[in-house]
Amino acid sequence: MPHNITIQNTEKSRISEVDFNNIGFGKVFSDHMFLADWDGKEWTGSRIVPYGNLSLSPATSAIHYGQAIFEGMKAFRTGNDIFLFRPRENWRRLNISAERMVMPEVPEALFLEGLRTLLNLDKNWVPDSTGSALYIRPFMFATDDFIGVKPSDKYCFCIFTCPVGPYYAKPLRIKVEEKYSRAAPGGVGFTKCAGNYGAAMYPTRLAQSEGFDQVLWTDPVSHTLVEETGTTNFFAVTHQGVITPNLHDTMLAGITRDSVIHVLKNNNIQTEERPLTISELKTLHAEGNLKELFISGTAATLINIEGFAHQGEYYDVMKTGNTVVSDLLRSQIDSIRHGKSADPFGWVEKL
Numbered sequence: 001m002p003h004n005i006t007i008q009n010t011e012k013s014r015i016s017e018v019d020f021n022n023i024g025f026g027k028v029f030s031d032h033m034f035l036a037d038w039d040g041k042e043w044t045g046s047r048i049v050p051y052g053n054l055s056l057s058p059a060t061s062a063i064h065y066g067q068a069i070f071e072g073m074k075a076f077r078t079g080n081d082i083f084l085f086r087p088r089e090n091w092r093r094l095n096i097s098a099e100r101m102v103m104p105e106v107p108e109a110l111f112l113e114g115l116r117t118l119l120n121l122d123k124n125w126v127p128d129s130t131g132s133a134l135y136i137r138p139f140m141f142a143t144d145d146f147i148g149v150k151p152s153d154k155y156c157f158c159i160f161t162c163p164v165g166p167y168y169a170k171p172l173r174i175k176v177e178e179k180y181s182r183a184a185p186g187g188v189g190f191t192k193c194a195g196n197y198g199a200a201m202y203p204t205r206l207a208q209s210e211g212f213d214q215v216l217w218t219d220p221v222s223h224t225l226v227e228e229t230g231t232t233n234f235f236a237v238t239h240q241g242v243i244t245p246n247l248h249d250t251m252l253a254g255i256t257r258d259s260v261i262h263v264l265k266n267n268n269i270q271t272e273e274r275p276l277t278i279s280e281l282k283t284l285h286a287e288g289n290l291k292e293l294f295i296s297g298t299a300a301t302l303i304n305i306e307g308f309a310h311q312g313e314y315y316d317v318m319k320t321g322n323t324v325v326s327d328l329l330r331s332q333i334d335s336i337r338h339g340k341s342a343d344p345f346g347w348v349e350k351l
């Protein structure tokens with residue numbers, strides 16, 4: 001169903017104020033944003049307006065009870081061409097989150113037309129320096145001004161974008177988390193709801209105060225099985241192939257994770273999605289068979305783990321290992337995302 005999108009152009013672009021060689025991550029916002037409102041029955045008011053503050057009642061339901069979900073995706077530039085990477089997967093996952101959080105479904109046409117119209121307007125904001133991209137943040141939140149606890153009747157769907165550099169600047173030191181949990185079975189760990197990120201901040205802050213960059217979440221029951229890190233999925237490269245924890249409802253099904261698995265298999269690298277224990281990681285390390293650890297995510301892309309700490313011991317993986325498989329993945333995925341090499345999986349959509 002076509003959505004009539006009204007466009008209000010900014011009076012003055014901010015693009016000339018941006019130092020594209022120094023953009024960092026998530027602090028610089030492009031000129032416009034896309035908005036639509038769920039009025040209880042249908043999506044209305046599809047519009048593009050200058051990026052700016054939203055006006056909200058203090059009683060806005062999302063702020064109190066957390067009906068707020070988001071996605072993270074990227075567009076890449078090669079010369080004058082701009083490529084979107086697997087946008088329909090983000091649309092699909094947004095609706096998986098929406099269903100669990102009792103929020104309305106966003107139709108594919110609304111999501112993609114809003115996105116494409118916005119990007120066409122702000123295409124000069126897609127950076128082209130190495131490691132950079134336009135980060136795209138679609139999100140939805142409850143807008144009823146009502147403080148009884150119930151699913152909201154009204155919602156706002158918004159997309160804004162930011163030119164970004166790398167999320168992590170260097171390989172990470174991570175701490176295996178054995179006390180706190182990110183999610184519980186039957187809970188919302190598989191969704192990209194705001195609360196999952198808020199709940200992770202305290203344990204992450206503790207790990208950072210001990211000199212680590214991130215926590216490595218373990219299963220919430222025995223704390224022996226690897227799950228994911230704060231913002232990414234997790235991969236171990238051994239002497240035999242690659243292992244990544246199998247998905248279940250306490251973990252986020254990363255689109256980059258799925259891309260990594262496809263590219264590994266396409267390179268005939270043995271890849272297993274299965275339970276992975278901390279003690280297996282430690283045994284592999286002791287035997288010299290743990291070659292690489294890396295994490296994957298849209299924002300983080302693909303970053304090596306220097307080492308992990310467990311019960312006070314630090315296991316340095318990069319000291320004895322290498323980065324052969326992660327380098328190969330980085331270069332092949334990057335090349336597909338930039339439209340520079342064949343796309344055997346049909347992932348890339350030109351703007």
Ligand code: COI
Pocket residue numbers: 071072073197231297298299300
């Ligand atoms: C992403 O990788 O896009 C994420 O959503 C992680 C983080 C920036 C919240």
